[in-house]
């Protein structure tokens with residue numbers, strides 16, 4: 001069996017890779033490496049347990065830190081794993097600092113890299129994720145895209161189309177595979193907010209809290225706010241507190257959270273994965289950001305992008321609440337199988353001189 005390494009950076013990576021790993025395990029000697037960037041039980045281990053993913057072979061324990069220290073630590077630790085395991089292929093997903101560190105270390109050793117979730121672009125260069133995406137896609141030997149427009153983005157940037165494949169979005173298989181766990185009789189809104197552009201920027205964080213305060217005054221519905229450790233720290237730094245009606249709750253397990261998404265009257269978020277899940281479930285959802293890389297969901301009507309103006313956020317919420325959302329149907333099927341197919345395929349002549 002050919003040896004590969006599958007890299008896991010943060011919470012959404014475990015979720016998105018959960019079905020793919022089960023398929024890869026059948027055809028490859030698959031070494032799982034978790035960066036340790038997310039280390040609390042409810043941001044890491046609970047997802048392995050709930051989604052039936054086996055415990056990683058390595059945990060690199062890089063924890064929190066500045067961008068440079070996280071990426072640097074990860075490169076140093078992962079290089080040791082690469083020397084020890086000598087994989088034929090390294091599989092990386094997403095756009096977080098761990099994904100970047102995994103990619104840089106692998107590329108320096110000329111080991112072929114497969115990047116899943118390639119080609120998404122927000123065109124917002126301030127976002128750390130956008131910079132990570134561009135670097136990872138350009139270093140990857142093989143880019144696996146969710147949608148044809150993501151492949152087009154790569155081709156526009158000069159990447160050889162032979163290095164790009166389109167397979168659909170693996171999150172749909174994950175949502176279909178689980179049975180959710182949540183019930184509440186009274187209606188509620190659900191919020192997640194922890195992206196750097198919203199939490200590290202005091203003005204934006206104040207605007208979001210003001211928006212939620214106004215929304216509560218208008219609608220009189222409980223607002224459940226999933227409070228990540230980073231957002232909590234930033235609120236303390238800026239001396240901010242939650243207005244009336246907003247209930248902070250700790251990060252939930254996937255089965256509980258997906259259940260909440262299903263039951264919520266409206267989901268308000270800056271997450272990339274949450275918007276996709278709402279679009280699959282048919283739950284109204286707004287994206288509290290200036291830009292999005294999920295343009296397909298705006299075009300489909302499943303999502304409204306607010307911009308960072310409180311009045312516009314309120315308009316977006318009213319608009320999303322006013323209409324019925326048809327669950328999306330363009331995410332495809334058999335995604336994990338297609339990914340295995342591409343990795344196994346003889347057409348892929350992985351070697352150290354892979355044509356750019």
Ligand code: UDP
Nearest residue numbers: 012015226251252253254257271272273274
């Ligand atoms: N999620 C969860 N519990 C929570 C909040 C989110 O299980 O309390 C899940 C959610 O269903 C989605 C993923 O975590 O699958 C989203 O993670 P995040 O917003 O951190 O990352 P992004 O999608 O922005 O990369």
